[in-house]
Amino acid sequence: MTEAIQVAPAPYKRIATEEAFCPPEMLDRYRRLIEAKTVPEIGFNSMWGFYLDADSPRCRFIRDHLGDLGEARLAHMDQAGIDMAVLALTSPGVQVMPAGEGTSFAAQANDWLADAVARHPNRFAGLAACAPQDAVAAAKEIERGVNRLGLKGVIINSHVQQQYMDDTKFWPVFEAAEALDVPIYLHPATPTNRLIEPMLERGLDGAIFGFSVETGLHALRLIVAGVFDRFPELQVVLGHVGESLPFTLYRLDYMHAASVASGRYTAMGPLKRKVSDYMKENFLYTNSGVAWEPAIRFLQETIGVDRVMYAMDYPYQYKPEEVTALDGMKIGAVAKKAFFEDNARRVFKLAG
C-alpha cells in the first residue's frame, strides 16, 4: 500500500487515537448478516458488501490488517513513528447485530482487545465496545470494560439500528460514561436509510461526505436534545476534524437562538449554554483522515489547543508521509506536543 518510510523521531510521543481493529471472526459475521439479508441498513450492506470481497489494494489492505493486533500492526506503527494506538472496534461494530448477539460479541471483542493491550501495554490502549440497542446491558459492559479490563473510553459508531441516541432510552450509556469519567468516541457509520440515498447514488455516502453528515447530525441531535444539560461532565470525541462542525460554530449559535426564539420546533427548546459552549466544553476532536494543517490549526484556534488530538485512522488510511507532514506543522512546540501526546494522555488517562 505505502512504501516503508521511516518517520523521523520527534520531541514527543505520537499517540494515534482513532485506530480500528476487529476480531477476525467479526468479518465472517458481517458476511453472514449480509448474505442472509437480515440487516435492513442500505449503508451497511452496500459498504461491507463491497469491502468484504473487493480486490482493490486498499480494500485488501484493510481486510488484512483490521484483524491484527500483533507484529504486523506494530511494524506499521514503527514505520510511521506511532508510539501508541488507541484502538476501537471498527464501524459499525456490534451495532448491526441483534441485541443479545451484539451484547455478547461486544464482550468478546473487549476481552480480545484487553488481551492485546496486556501483551503490549506501552503500545496499545483500547476503547470499550457496547451494544446500545440494549442500553442497560451496554452500560454494564462499559463498566466492565473500564473497571475490569482497563479500557479507556467507549466507542459508539453513530446510529443504533437507524436510531439516534438523543432518544432517552439510550441515555444509560451516557450515564455510565459520565459516572466512570471516560469519553465516548462518536465514530461515523454509514448514514441512516433516511439520509443515504441521494449520497449513495453519486458515491458520496462514505468518508468523502456522508460519514460526516451522519455523525455531525448525531452530535447536534445530542446537543439540542439536552444530553449535555443532563450529563454536564460527559465528554464526546469527534474524529475527522470534528466532522466539520467546528467550522460552523457561529451559525450554530445564531440559528439555534433564532429557532428557539421563533418557537418553530417543539423538539428544539432552550438549552443551558450556547451550542458552541457544548462544542468547546463537552467535545474533543481528532484529525483522523485529515493530515491538513489549516484544518487542525482552525480547531486549535477556535476550540482550544487542549481539545485537539492526533489520529491516523489505520488501517483505513495508512500514510507515514502524513505523519511527517504533521510533524512539520507551523505551530508552537507546546501545542504540537499537546496535539500528538499530552491531550490523549489526559483524555484517555494513559500512563506517561
Next chain:
Amino acid sequence: MTEAIQVAPAPYKRIATEEAFCPPEMLDRYRRLIEAKTVPEIGFNSMWGFYLDADSPRCRFIRDHLGDLGEARLAHMDQAGIDMAVLALTSPGVQVMPAGEGTSFAAQANDWLADAVARHPNRFAGLAACAPQDAVAAAKEIERGVNRLGLKGVIINSHVQQQYMDDTKFWPVFEAAEALDVPIYLHPATPTNRLIEPMLERGLDGAIFGFSVETGLHALRLIVAGVFDRFPELQVVLGHVGESLPFTLYRLDYMHAASVASGRYTAMGPLKRKVSDYMKENFLYTNSGVAWEPAIRFLQETIGVDRVMYAMDYPYQYKPEEVTALDGMKIGAVAKKAFFEDNARRVFKLAG
C-alpha cells in the same frame, strides 16, 4: 429587530452578494401552493408553512422586508453601511412551481427586479431567476435576463423538485451560464425528502445544519458528475462560507481518489482535476450568515483571497454590528477590499 447602528465608513465600498427579495405576490402563491397541498416537498411545506404565518419578530421582519426593493431596504443598507446589494429571488424561488408557471413567474420576477435596479443602479444589482424544471426555457430566460435586463448571474435554489442538477437534463442551464460568462449562485433550499426527516425531527433541517448538507451535497454531485469537465469555465458561488466544503478539501481529494481507485461506484469515475482544484477554480464563496473572522480567513488562506466575497443574507440576518465586526477583521487592506468590494465587482461585472 435590530437597533439602528450607524456603521462607520470604510476605505472600500461594501457590496453584499446574497441578499434576498421576492415580488410580494410570490408569498401569496406559496400560500396557495401550501394550502392546496400540491407541492410534495416536506421542507417547503414545513418552512414556508411556518414563515408565512409565524408571529415571531424575526419572521415578521423577513415577511415585511422580502417584498421591498425601495426606501425601507435602502435605509437598512444605509444603517449597515452596505453600498450595494446583489439581489436574488428568495429560496426556493420558482423551483416549487409547475414548469410553465415557474418559467413565467421567473420572467415576471426578473422584470420586477430589473425595474428596481433601473431605479437604483448604484445600490442594486440582480441575479436572474429561472425554472430549471424546464431547462431549455430556463436557459432562454437566463439569456434574456443577462442580455436584455442586465442581470449579473443566475440564482439556483438547490434541488429542482427533489432532483439534483448533476442529471444532464438540467445542463442547458450550465451551458447558458458558461456561454454568457455569468456565475450561478447555488443557494440553499430545504433538504430533499430523502434527506430531511432525521434533521427535521430535531429542528436541524434549516440554516442551522440542513441547508448546508443539501447544498454541499448538490455542489459535490455536480463536481463528481463531471459538470466542470464539460463546462470548464463555469463559475458557481456558494454561500455560508462554502457550506463547509472548503473545510474538507483534504478529505475530498483523498477519498475521491480512493473511491475511484477501488472501483466501488459506477457513478464515480475519474475526473480531469482533483476535487479541490474544482473547488479552487470553479467556485466562489461568500460568508452569508457567518460574520466570523476565523472561517473567512480559512477560506482566504485555503481557497484564495480573490474568491471570497462578503454577503449579509438580508432580510434573514440583518445585524449591522456584524458589519462592524467584519470591518475589524485582522486581515490586510488589500484582502479586505477584495472581500468587501473588488471580488464582487469582478465576478458580477459591477461598474466601479
